[in-house]
Amino acid sequence: MRTRWTTAAITLALVGGLLAGLPGASSAHDPDTPAGRSSAVAFMAQREPTQQLTALAQVSCSNGQAGGYPCRNVDLLSFLPLSQIGGSQANDIWGWTDPGTGREYAIVGRRNGTSFVDISDPTAPIYLGNLPAYQNRTAIWRDIKVYRNHAFVVADVRGHGMQVFDLTRLRSVGSPQTFTADAHYNRFGNSHNIAINEQTGYAYAVGSNTCRGGLHMIDIRTPTSPAYAQCC
Known part of the structure; x- marks a missing residue:
């Protein structure tokens, strides 16, 4: 299924990026090494405080x-601050359209988890809940992709x-929830990004x-039973 974006999702993405307050590109160092940890500390030192918005x-x-x-020929349909969709800082956003109901959702990668927001009515987004980071491992960079109605988060x-x-x-979901993952894959630790070939059913952890x-x-191909394929 091809993921579709709405104006509301794009707005959330732009605002999320602004609130993250993290200039420049993320480090390519392995965070398991002293150089990687030092780079992450230096990178986070540049961040701006999260703004308290309504x-x-x-x-x-x-x-x-x-x-x-600021705007030019674009109306603001709605805005939810990070404090109302799980808190902390954010760096990434993806989306999903439910093939059964047609409802649309924004999936927001945050420092300490992943938020789910119903944006079917872009003028009235609804926060549905948070998937906490695995073992509460906070990260300056979180990435999400969707395949066969499942979100894959690294x-x-x-x-x-x-x-x-x-x-x-x-x-x-009737009120905001704290979710648990349906499966976890542990053949790698950190990954900067994830890409998915929807035609073949293979995911690629990058970096x-x-x-x-x-x-x-x-x-x-069986989303809740991910299996190592190979390095390439």
């Missing part, structure tokens, strides 16, 4: 502003591995502490 309803772009944000921190979450569980920094290939 939620906003729909605001039209007028005179170059929409709810206090983080650039030692010992995190890959979390797998069944997104169809979001259908029955991990395995495979000499090359691609770590995982068979995810």
Whole structure:
């Protein structure tokens, strides 16, 4: 299934990136090494404090502003601050459209977990809950991709591995939840990114502490039973 983006999701992504307050590109050092830990400390020292912001309803772009944000021919449909979708800082966002209901969701990678927000009505987003980081391992970089209605989450921190979450569980959520993963893959620890070939059903952990920094290939054709394939 091809992931679709909505204006609301893009808005969340832009604001999430701003609130993360982390300039520049993330380090390519292995965080398991002294050099990697030193690089992460230096990188985090550049961050700006998370701003204390309030939620906003729909605001039209007028005179170059929409709810206090610069704009040009784009209206602000809504805004949820990080404090209302799990807290901490954020660095990444992905999305999922439920093939059964047509509802749309934003999946937000944060320093200490992954947030799920129902954006089916982009003027009234609903925070559904948080998947905490594996063993509470916080990371300045978290990445998410979706395959067969499952989210695959990696983080650039030692010992995190890959979390797998069944997104169809979001259908029955009535109030914000603290979720648990449906599966966990531990053949690598840290990974900067994850890519998925939806035609073949293989995932590729990028920049991990395995495979000499090359691609770590995982068979995810059965999403809740990920299996090591090979280094490539």
